[in-house]
Amino acid sequence: MNSAVVIWTAAQVDDGDVPAEHLPHVREILAWSRDYLVTAHPDLGRSGPVCPYTQPSLRKGLYYLAAATTPDVPAAIEGLRAQYEALSRTLSPTDQELLTILLALPHLDYADSAELDALQSEAKDEFVANGLMIGQFHPECDEPGLWNAHFKALRAPLPLLAIRKLVVFDLPFVIDTDAHAESYLERFAPGIPTRIRDQLVRRVSSPLATAKG
Known part of the structure; x- marks a missing residue:
């Protein structure tokens, strides 16, 4: 050990x-x-x-x-x-x-x-x-x-x-970088609960996300 x-x-x-x-x-x-x-x-x-x-x-x-x-x-x-x-x-x-x-x-x-x-x-x-x-x-x-x-x-x-x-509810903590978000989606995408998907949609469509893009 x-x-x-x-x-x-x-x-x-x-x-x-x-x-x-x-x-x-x-x-x-x-x-x-x-x-x-x-x-x-x-x-x-x-x-x-x-x-x-x-x-x-x-x-x-x-x-x-x-x-x-x-x-x-x-x-x-x-x-x-x-x-x-x-x-x-x-x-x-x-x-x-x-x-x-x-x-x-x-x-x-x-x-x-x-x-x-x-x-x-x-x-x-x-x-x-x-x-x-x-x-x-x-x-x-x-x-x-x-x-x-x-x-x-x-x-x-x-x-x-x-x-x-x-865990699947950690989405808000892993959308700080594309690499973290990709790792999260690879692991959880098939079973993401509706409210977590809604969080992701709101984040992607937010003015901050748009500005960063």
């Missing part, structure tokens, strides 16, 4: 079964996940929790916390993907959609998300092509919310990356 990252279940983090140098960071992420991701927020712009996958993932024991054993973040990202794929192979298709790993990166700058944003953007091409999502969270992340541009949904107490399986 790739040694660039080490991972623990939420239960192991709760029990303190984590080396002392990593325990405060993964505990902070787990507490934030339970306090923020699983709850509704008045500024979210839609009903339901901030992340609809977190609570089911926690409930089924498929929510993992990770730490890097190297300052080389690209190597840690590759290690994270290897860990994810090894776990995923043991799961049913339904459980694969709930498998989530969050990687703490406390050595990155807490006041500026530029480095983390660039690392996520660089990794995203290969992740999406392989049917995975990778998202960045940061104390100063300025990415606008999907349903309310003024809501900074990706803010977290420390820099981190999260990975999970790409």
Whole structure:
């Protein structure tokens, strides 16, 4: 197994079964996940929790916390993907959609998300092509919310990356580039639900899309 990252279940983090140098960071992420991701927020712009996958993932024991054993973040990202794929192979298709790993990166700058944003953007091409999502969270992340541009949904107490399986409802997150959209359509086009197709049509026909064309 790739040694660039080490991972623990939420239960192991709760029990303190984590080396002392990593325990405060993964505990902070787990507490934030339970306090923020699983709850509704008045500024979210839609009903339901901030992340609809977190609570089911926690409930089924498929929510993992990770730490890097190297300052080389690209190597840690590759290690994270290897860990994810090894776990995923043991799961049913339904459980694969709930498998989530969050990687703490406390050595990155807490006041500026530029480095983390660039690392996520660089990794995203290969992740999406392989049917995975990778998202960045940061104390100063300025990415606008999907349903309310003024809501900074990706803010977290420390820099981190999260990975999970790409699912059909991820369309809004993969139309940032043609390559991502093509990977998504190759995987899901035959069974895209009506409301997701409508999102795609609206996006393609929007003034912004026209201007970019």
